[in-house]
Amino acid sequence: MKRKPSTEASAAWIRLMRVQSRVLDCVEQDLKRAGFPVLAWFDALMELSRAPNGELRPVELEKQMLIPQYSTSRLIDRLVDEGLAIRRECKMDKRGLFVEITPAGRELYKKMGSAYAVAIEKHVGSKLTDADAAKLCGLLDRLGCACHDTPASPAPVARDAVQAR
Template structure:
């Protein structure tokens, strides 16, 4: 038997999932319609662009964009064929490979960025006031720190991605 508190927590979970899935589907469709670019490609380009020298090791990039190594490899293969990224060998570790954003990748990212920011505002931020944003950040950080304790403070990770 669940309590009213448990019911409220489960309702919060369902609302979180529904909200996330609804927003991500809309943003994915908008990015595809407006830029002919999958949202995951945008995410990869943004991570590479913000990295030192526009490059990340494939393993690090996979962790950053929440993909398996094999899933990322397939995406980077397609992005490389599209001229958006290149692979460079890692000089320190011959087994390692860097994904590097190309000039075309930077141009694509910067062309898509205003629409992406608009989508975030339209589908999410417009519904939050400063107090809602603070409360949401506090709750999500608490969950991340509970689920990823070995990685230290998630607040720094989250706030650093702004």
């Protein structure tokens, strides 16, 4: 019944953990050295700037980013503190609110996007052929069926939220 994991499966697990940890670290360090905030901020700004009117309910942001509710709440706190977003009243549901990206937020999003693209190319793109990257995608998808991203996406950088731990 409970077959032991094969050596191949174990090896894949170990590499999955180690390689992502290392690659994430490299990318985050590159961005940090360039004076940018953590990737989670970028993800949030991306979701907001894609949303109609540049605004979202926190609960929507939470679903997009796959992070816990309290985490969303505090992320919004920080974005608001930095003037990258504002909280707006939600008239339809007085429990809730809207978070709207500010011009400063859009500007940071844009600049960060370029640096991010460079970092991804440096730490991922340059090490794999497109065909191998596609193969890697296929294999990874089988491990986590929750990633329905269209590879045919025309966007330059990550068009989907990048999970920052």
